[in-house]
Amino acid sequence: MMKRLITSREALLVGAIALLLALISSRFPAFIAPANLVNVFNDTSPLILLAIGQMIVILTKCIDLSVAANLALTGMVVSMINVAVPGLPILFILVIAVGLGTLLGMVNGILVWKLAIPPIVVTLGTMTIFRGMIFLISDGKWVNSHEMSPAFKAFPRTELLGLPVLSWIAITAVILFTVVMTRTTLGRAFYAAGGNPHAATYAGINVGKTQFWAFTISGALAGLAGYLWVSRFAVAYVDIAGGFELDVVAACVIGGVSIMGGIGTVVGALLGALFLGIIKNALPVVDISPFWQLAISGGAIIVAVALNAQANRKKGRIILKQAEQAT
Amino acid sequence: MSATDRMIPDRLRSPLEQRLKSWETLLLAVAIAIFVANSFASPYFLNAWNLSDATFNFTEKAMIAFAMALLIISGEIDLSVASIIALASTAMGAAVQIGVGTPGLLLIGLSVGLLCGAFNGVLVTRFGLPSIVVTIGTMSLFRGISFIVLGDQSYKGYPASFSWFGQGYVWWVISFEFVLFAIIALLYGVLLHKTNFGRAVYAIGNNPTGALFSGIRVQRIKFILFLLTGLMSGIAAICLTARLGSTRPSIATGWELEVVTMVVLGGVSILGGSGTIVGVVIAAFVMGLVTFGLGLLNVPGIVMSIVIGALLIGVIALPRLWSMGRSR
Numbered sequence: 001m002m003k004r005l006i007t008s009r010e011a012l013l014v015g016a017i018a019l020l021l022a023l024i025s026s027r028f029p030a031f032i033a034p035a036n037l038v039n040v041f042n043d044t045s046p047l048i049l050l051a052i053g054q055m056i057v058i059l060t061k062c063i064d065l066s067v068a069a070n071l072a073l074t075g076m077v078v079s080m081i082n083v084a085v086p087g088l089p090i091l092f093i094l095v096i097a098v099g100l101g102t103l104l105g106m107v108n109g110i111l112v113w114k115l116a117i118p119p120i121v122v123t124l125g126t127m128t129i130f131r132g133m134i135f136l137i138s139d140g141k142w143v144n145s146h147e148m149s150p151a152f153k154a155f156p157r158t159e160l161l162g163l164p165v166l167s168w169i170a171i172t173a174v175i176l177f178t179v180v181m182t183r184t185t186l187g188r189a190f191y192a193a194g195g196n197p198h199a200a201t202y203a204g205i206n207v208g209k210t211q212f213w214a215f216t217i218s219g220a221l222a223g224l225a226g227y228l229w230v231s232r233f234a235v236a237y238v239d240i241a242g243g244f245e246l247d248v249v250a251a252c253v254i255g256g257v258s259i260m261g262g263i264g265t266v267v268g269a270l271l272g273a274l275f276l277g278i279i280k281n282a283l284p285v286v287d288i289s290p291f292w293q294l295a296i297s298g299g300a301i302i303v304a305v306a307l308n309a310q311a312n313r314k315k316g317r318i319i320l321k322q323a324e325q326a327t
Numbered sequence: 328m329s330a331t332d333r334m335i336p337d338r339l340r341s342p343l344e345q346r347l348k349s350w351e352t353l354l355l356a357v358a359i360a361i362f363v364a365n366s367f368a369s370p371y372f373l374n375a376w377n378l379s380d381a382t383f384n385f386t387e388k389a390m391i392a393f394a395m396a397l398l399i400i401s402g403e404i405d406l407s408v409a410s411i412i413a414l415a416s417t418a419m420g421a422a423v424q425i426g427v428g429t430p431g432l433l434l435i436g437l438s439v440g441l442l443c444g445a446f447n448g449v450l451v452t453r454f455g456l457p458s459i460v461v462t463i464g465t466m467s468l469f470r471g472i473s474f475i476v477l478g479d480q481s482y483k484g485y486p487a488s489f490s491w492f493g494q495g496y497v498w499w500v501i502s503f504e505f506v507l508f509a510i511i512a513l514l515y516g517v518l519l520h521k522t523n524f525g526r527a528v529y530a531i532g533n534n535p536t537g538a539l540f541s542g543i544r545v546q547r548i549k550f551i552l553f554l555l556t557g558l559m560s561g562i563a564a565i566c567l568t569a570r571l572g573s574t575r576p577s578i579a580t581g582w583e584l585e586v587v588t589m590v591v592l593g594g595v596s597i598l599g600g601s602g603t604i605v606g607v608v609i610a611a612f613v614m615g616l617v618t619f620g621l622g623l624l625n626v627p628g629i630v631m632s633i634v635i636g637a638l639l640i641g642v643i644a645l646p647r648l649w650s651m652g653r654s655r
Contacts, residue, residue: 063459140629249460294467295468309454
């Protein structure tokens with residue numbers, strides 16, 4: 001029953017995406033040319049990475065609003081390292097990016113786990129702190145394209161089997177985390193901790209620690225995306241990816257991840273991200289001002305959360321309807 | 328979040344009550360300390376006009392914070408307040424372009440605020456959606472509409488009589504905004520602490536199911552709280568727009584964070600069920616004094632936001648660290 005509901009949700013999304021593509025291509029056939037679809041996927045890759053991390057966090061009944069600030073801070077740090085030591089191999093840059101992102105995620109995780117501070121408060125706070133730190137370390141200056149080494153900028157663009165490395169990283173992450181979420185103890189613990197924390201505790205799962213790991217993974221992915229972001233756009237400054245955390249939450253909610261925790265899949269997050277990515281890339285093509293994007297994301301979040309609530313309500317018997325709403 | 332998951336006692340235990348009392352005393356001490364530190368740090372601080380200017384740092388945010396405090400005590404949250412300001416301000420700006428006068432502008436500002444609050448309220452109470460996601464959605468939606476209307480443009484040309492609501496002084500250095508802030512604080516203090524409605528808000532925050540079975544109309548009260556938060560955002564939009572004299576879609580960006588910080592700093596539990604208006608008033612002064620003092624010392628705005636973020640986490644973390652240390 002559960003399985004069918006989730007699969008139907010994903011089928012619905014695939015249908016919605018197909019419909020969206022059909023609508024756009026009816027007027028602009030060039031949009032669904034394979035080369036362009038590859039571009040759209042590549043453009044959406046950072047969002048996919050962050051949405052996977054966010055999905056895991058939301059599964060455990062938490063939320064991570066600091067991902068975009070984490071991405072920006074990590075991006076700035078690796079850019080500045082690249083300017084200072086241009087010869088540093090990309091592998092080190094990647095390790096530093098993932099390491100710093102992980103560390104920032106762990107800060108969130110520790111505050112949620114050890115001090116039991118509500119995740120929304122923690123991550124609202126760290127969001128502004130991370131942004132402020134970018135200003136402090138960069139003095140408000142930009143790191144521009146000509147200051148970055150060619151190898152630093154080339155890495156995400158390098159093509160392998162017809163796809164840029166950036167896309168391959170997103171694909172790898174989707175596969176890796178699908179396996180982690182469905183085939184490992186930790187993956188199942190994420191579902192258990194969010195689905196029913198009390199039962200999870202009695203089953204021997206440390207809910208706080210599981211939440212800590214969720215924030216750590218989210219941070220690691222944000223750090224990785226931070227390097228990919230600055231090298232792809234070849235610029236780093238205080239406000240990069242400003243407000244991106246909302247897109248990430250939107251992608252998850254659209255992908256059928258329940259904000260109440262315990263429900264969601266990696267594929268759902270992927271589809272949610274793709275849905276937003278296609279809209280974002282299609283707006284300039286169909287000649288709608290990019291200023292519409294914010295409102296469309298907002299509308300999509302509301303519609304999706306209403307759909308999620310409908311789907312979840314069928315799950316069990318409701319004895320007292322109003323009491324259910326009151327909680 | 329269901330009631331059972333949050334492990335909140337049905338009523339406030341007396342040690343917690345005492346701690347809340349001491350929280351406000353502590354906060355007051357902090358406010359006084361900051362005041363004294365500021366007057367030593369900058370020779371420009373102790374000046375009636377400068378201090379009057381400093382109140383503008385927090386009056387508009389505090390108006391929203393009072394309504395937000397009630398909402399958070401009832402166990403909900405509204406992250407769309409800053410976007411409501413943007414939308415209300417945009418509506419007023421558009422009205423100015425077609426020649427609407429000051430009374431009309433006030434009416435438009437208030438109604439847009441109320442409508443946005445009602446929209447949030449309906450989604451949360453009628454459809455039973457979690458307020459955090461709903462208001463993250465409307466946060467994008469409301470500001471998104473402002474962006475659609477304005478793009479990279481701005482509205483100007485507000486009438487002089489309208490500007491009074493943001494720039495006017497009632498008597499000497501006492502600004503209209505400050506008087507409004509004081510009146511609203513008083514009204515919310517009475518509403519929360521002296522009426523059945525206020526008691527119901529606490530009851531809902533502590534145990535929504537219990538409140539429902541006690542005959543409290545949980546959904547209706549929550550809806551009213553969303554309306555009030557929208558209304559307060561509308562009032563703040565009027566004051567801010569009148570003060571700035573222009574509207575951009577990016578107006579009041581990030582205010583939702585500062586409003587929530589103010590509420591939490593004021594001792595309101597983010598999990599709902601406890602908090603006072605006095606605490607929020609003192610917290611408003613603390614935040615206003617901190618930002619004003621740092622401003623006098625030429626600290627850039629983004630660095631202030633680090634302080635605000637650290638305050639938000641710190642005020643919740645410190646008491647917990649304290650009690651953890653004592654229990655060992």
